[in-house]
Amino acid sequence: MNVNPPETDDELFVRLRGGEEAAFVALYRKRQGAIYRFALHMSGLANVAEDVTQEVFLALLQDRCGYDPERGTLSGYLYGIARKLLLRQMERGRVDVPLESDSEDAALPQLAVDDNALEDLTHREGIEALHRAIRTLPRRYREVVVLCDLEEVDYADAANVLGCPIGTVRSRLHRARALLLDKLNQERQIRPPVSALKVIRCLT
Amino acid sequence: MNCREFRESIAELGVNADLLRHSSECAECAPLLERYRSLEAGLGALAAELRHIEAPEHVELGLVAAFRSQSRRARGADRHKWDRHKWWIPALSWATAAGVLIVAAMLLMHPHRPLPAHRSAPGSVEMAAVTDSTDVYAADEDDGFIPLPNARRLDPNEDVNVVRVEVPRSAMLSVGLAVSADRVSELVEADVVLGADGLARAIRFVDEPIL
Numbered sequence: 001m002n003v004n005p006p007e008t009d010d011e012l013f014v015r016l017r018g019g020e021e022a023a024f025v026a027l028y029r030k031r032q033g034a035i036y037r038f039a040l041h042m043s044g045l046a047n048v049a050e051d052v053t054q055e056v057f058l059a060l061l062q063d064r065c066g067y068d069p070e071r072g073t074l075s076g077y078l079y080g081i082a083r084k085l086l087l088r089q090m091e092r093g094r095v096d097v098p099l100e101s102d103s104e105d106a107a108l109p110q111l112a113v114d115d116n117a118l119e120d121l122t123h124r125e126g127i128e129a130l131h132r133a134i135r136t137l138p139r140r141y142r143e144v145v146v147l148c149d150l151e152e153v154d155y156a157d158a159a160n161v162l163g164c165p166i167g168t169v170r171s172r173l174h175r176a177r178a179l180l181l182d183k184l185n186q187e188r189q190i191r192p193p194v195s196a197l198k199v200i201r202c203l204t
Numbered sequence: 205m206n207c208r209e210f211r212e213s214i215a216e217l218g219v220n221a222d223l224l225r226h227s228s229e230c231a232e233c234a235p236l237l238e239r240y241r242s243l244e245a246g247l248g249a250l251a252a253e254l255r256h257i258e259a260p261e262h263v264e265l266g267l268v269a270a271f272r273s274q275s276r277r278a279r280g281a282d283r284h285k286w287d288r289h290k291w292w293i294p295a296l297s298w299a300t301a302a303g304v305l306i307v308a309a310m311l312l313m314h315p316h317r318p319l320p321a322h323r324s325a326p327g328s329v330e331m332a333a334v335t336d337s338t339d340v341y342a343a344d345e346d347d348g349f350i351p352l353p354n355a356r357r358l359d360p361n362e363d364v365n366v367v368r369v370e371v372p373r374s375a376m377l378s379v380g381l382a383v384s385a386d387r388v389s390e391l392v393e394a395d396v397v398l399g400a401d402g403l404a405r406a407i408r409f410v411d412e413p414i415l
Contacts (some may be wrong), residue, residue: 019278024271030265036259053259057267061274127253130246149247150254174212181239 009074013067016060028057031075034151035082041146042086044135052089056081058181079147080159081169133183141176148173207233214240259336299389303372310369311396349397349406350379358399365398368410376409 007015007026015023035056039049059065059081067077134145147153147161148169159166205213205226210233214223225341227237358364374388393410 021268021271021275025264025268028267032264033255033258035253039258048258050263052264054263058270061271068219104410127250128247130243130250134250144355145247148253152251177240178372181243184243 003031008068013074014059024061027074031078032057035074035078037148038079038151039086041134041150042083042139042143043089048086048089052082052085055085060152073157075153076157076160077151079157080163083143083161129184130180131188133180133187136178136183137179141172141179144169144172145176145180211236224259228355236338296385297387299372300374300377303374303389304378307371307375307378310371326392348408349395350381350408351380352404356399358397358405362400364400364405367398368393368395372393373412376412377405379407383407 003151007023009027009030012023012027014032016027036049036053039052040046043049043052056078058076060067067074132148134142136198137145143162144158147158148155155166155169158169162169205222207226207358209228210223210226210230214237223237227234284358361392372388373383373390373392375394376383376392377388392412395408396404396412397406397408
């Protein structure tokens, strides 16, 4: 039995430009989740994420859609549009995320190498703590974590999306992870894990 | 690899042999490696947990509606473009209809005062008396006159007038002559035979070969 390999984004895009609705739907279903999650992580608002997702795919329908396969992947192009839309939303103040002004040379947080190892972050509590920590990252660090760590976009594509060299993506990711560790460590000191709490008295 | 290099490369390059070797030899860096491993595992778990999050269905419905709307507009634009290339069809129809009306108006509405015909010079009127042309316009094709459909035959001694007019080439269709489709709106000169009652009886197209 022959099984046809799934169509690539570019193949779907060509069919979409030819007016095939099925190709548009296939491309949307293939990529909408990542775009929606990216917008949701960056804005923190479901309605903004919906709007951004819709706008991104509407842009694909435009006659002057600027996607060029020579310059990057379609996925990267979609992320790029989403990012621009989000930045616009932030400038308008619709998204409650501060436009931080920290420079690339900002000092790294002190790595708490003498702390005990973190609680297992793969447990429910650890995952939630990590999610909270990501949400509080400055935008430029959050976007590399979301792209590279959560959505598994490769560094080259991420660089294309962010409009910066790959080296900048690497360094931002480095700082983002250091910040995450720092935030997790701070949270652990403020809110000890449930397992560390000592039962004093049982009320029932 | 020293501790500074270890810290610089741990997040960028992931865990590799050099990092492992250094962490096994350095008591200070070993916990840091564990922390990064834990962070990576946590990020992987978080990514897996969030993977199911997708845009609501109504977003897709709206986009599909937009796609269909755009496709309809595109098809409409194409049809409009095609129609623009076919502009001559309605123009031809209207020209033909107008020509027929003009001929009818000129020949039938003013039967007693036929308008003089123009040749090349405007205002030059040419009228000629044709005498004793018994039944000549019934079937005589020597002079090129063609009897008009439904026109009464000339009486043997009836005085007739011949006037020269300009008519649309489409008028040739009404007497059964073939006309090239791309030339129907052109004007051609024709001699029209008018009976004593002023009604047109026959027509001859000047310098027009019969197709």
